[in-house]
Amino acid sequence: MKIIKTLSILLIALFCIAFYPIDGYNITGIKRLKRLEKTLDSTITEYYLKKGSFKKHDEVNLWLCEETVSTDSLMVVDKEFQKEMMSLFPSKQGYGITVMDITNPEKTRYAEMNENRGFQPGSVGKIAVATAFFNELRRLCPEDWHVRQRLLRNKIVKSGNWGLYDHHTIPVVDLEKDKYVKRTVVYEDEFSLYEWLDHMLSVSNNGAASIVWREALLMNIFGDEYFNLTQEQADEYFETADRRLLTDRAIQLVNQPLRDLGIGHDEWRLGSFFTNGPDRYVSSKGGSIGTPKGLMKYLLQLEQGCVIDEESSLEIKRLLYMTDRRIRYAYSPRLNNAAVYFKSGSLYSCDKSKDTPCGKYRGNRYNYMNSVIIVEHPDGTNYIVCLMSNVLSKNSAGAHMYLASKIDQAIHKRNTQNNATTTIQEENPDVGED
Numbered sequence: 001m002k003i004i005k006t007l008s009i010l011l012i013a014l015f016c017i018a019f020y021p022i023d024g025y026n027i028t029g030i031k032r033l034k035r036l037e038k039t040l041d042s043t044i045t046e047y048y049l050k051k052g053s054f055k056k057h058d059e060v061n062l063w064l065c066e067e068t069v070s071t072d073s074l075m076v077v078d079k080e081f082q083k084e085m086m087s088l089f090p091s092k093q094g095y096g097i098t099v100m101d102i103t104n105p106e107k108t109r110y111a112e113m114n115e116n117r118g119f120q121p122g123s124v125g126k127i128a129v130a131t132a133f134f135n136e137l138r139r140l141c142p143e144d145w146h147v148r149q150r151l152l153r154n155k156i157v158k159s160g161n162w163g164l165y166d167h168h169t170i171p172v173v174d175l176e177k178d179k180y181v182k183r184t185v186v187y188e189d190e191f192s193l194y195e196w197l198d199h200m201l202s203v204s205n206n207g208a209a210s211i212v213w214r215e216a217l218l219m220n221i222f223g224d225e226y227f228n229l230t231q232e233q234a235d236e237y238f239e240t241a242d243r244r245l246l247t248d249r250a251i252q253l254v255n256q257p258l259r260d261l262g263i264g265h266d267e268w269r270l271g272s273f274f275t276n277g278p279d280r281y282v283s284s285k286g287g288s289i290g291t292p293k294g295l296m297k298y299l300l301q302l303e304q305g306c307v308i309d310e311e312s313s314l315e316i317k318r319l320l321y322m323t324d325r326r327i328r329y330a331y332s333p334r335l336n337n338a339a340v341y342f343k344s345g346s347l348y349s350c351d352k353s354k355d356t357p358c359g360k361y362r363g364n365r366y367n368y369m370n371s372v373i374i375v376e377h378p379d380g381t382n383y384i385v386c387l388m389s390n391v392l393s394k395n396s397a398g399a400h401m402y403l404a405s406k407i408d409q410a411i412h413k414r415n416t417q418n419n420a421t422t423t424i425q426e427e428n429p430d431v432g433e434d
Helices: 002-015 023-028 031-041 081-088 122-140 143-153 195-203 206-228 231-240 242-259 294-302 310-320 397-427
Strands: 095-101 109-113 154-160 171-175 179-183 190-192 338-350 366-376 382-390
Touching: 023 031, 023 143, 031 171, 031 195, 081 095, 081 109, 095 397, 109 294, 122 143, 122 195, 122 206, 122 242, 122 294, 122 310, 122 338, 122 366, 122 397, 143 190, 143 195, 154 231, 171 366, 190 195, 195 206, 195 310, 206 231, 206 242, 294 310, 294 366, 294 382, 310 338, 366 397, 382 397
Parallel strands: none
Antiparallel strands: 095 109, 095 382, 154 190, 171 179, 338 366, 366 382
16 A cells, blocks of 8 residues: 555656646636537547547646756757757758757757747747736735636636737637537627637637736736726726836736746747737737747746746646647647647738749748647657748748658657667666676
8 A cells, every 4th residue: 555655656746747638627617628528429520639639637747847957958959869850951941940859858859950040939929928827827826726727717708809800710619509619709708717728729819819918917917806806897997007007017927937937038028919909008019039949948847847837837738738620730640649739820921022922821021930849649759849930932831740740750760769779788788888
């Protein structure tokens, strides 16, 4: 009995066990998850869900939290791994990437290319919004995660102007009537904080991102009063607030958690809301930028449980778990069986005076596409990739998917070889270092 108890404690320490995703409706109240639960008994066929999308709540873990070390000590280039990764790129032009193989947490491998180059992060910036939100949530309830979770589930907030306007749709589920539609956010929409977070990350809704940022701002302003703050009180505050002071406060609160993680101003920052609706209350300031190095610093510390605190890191990772349609980098067939924690972002612009081709996701003025992903294979192969690109006149979705397959293949090949070598050494004690 004592051995079993000790083993249980060790397992908890090793994996920092988390909570959901698809089976997390009872905890979160996210109605999208309740509908997806039906896929488990084939009541509904979700043809786009991959095998790796069905991890249960107790199977989502943090992998580097047992012994936290600095990102600088982890992000040291492994020359052989670097050579392997760089050989996958036909050209370095227009790309920036960082790759960290964490299959063996005690012997990680790192590679980078144009790691300090700045890209417009697009929707990847929504991870910064989620981080700011959870930072303010911790300030409200520093000692009790369950109180935070109850607030996430029970507090219902309205879109209003902040959620307007965005072409991205959200899933609207009526459980009582068993109805499901996808549509854009409208002024009267009301969802729980958990559901707005889910709308922001699972389907990358811009309106939801502005609303989540707004709620972080309200927590920062009202403190404990936020628990009972009404929509009317919040709306009245914004209508009368000093625009300059409110802008400074909004930009500070969304970027400071990144600085606290050691991510520099020019490595990752967010300077504007994601929809035009907030323009009547706040301004843009400082611009937005992301680098492969800054994003890797973040994801490593997420895996260490250092983003806000361990509970918040776990929750952000759960919210990034792909239980919706996979796109771009995550669409690679090689990742079908893997659990992926993913965010993609794009921003493009056309210059009609140029002769070069231009269209949707094929900008000839600028054409940003970014993918950040944590990949966890059933065989224990785990790694992190932050890929950013600005390749003009070309839809880079295919290129990202191609690179995803090649990177996965290379990491699997190396780890398979290492495992084979280890097995030989264990079977033959005479084989080893001199």
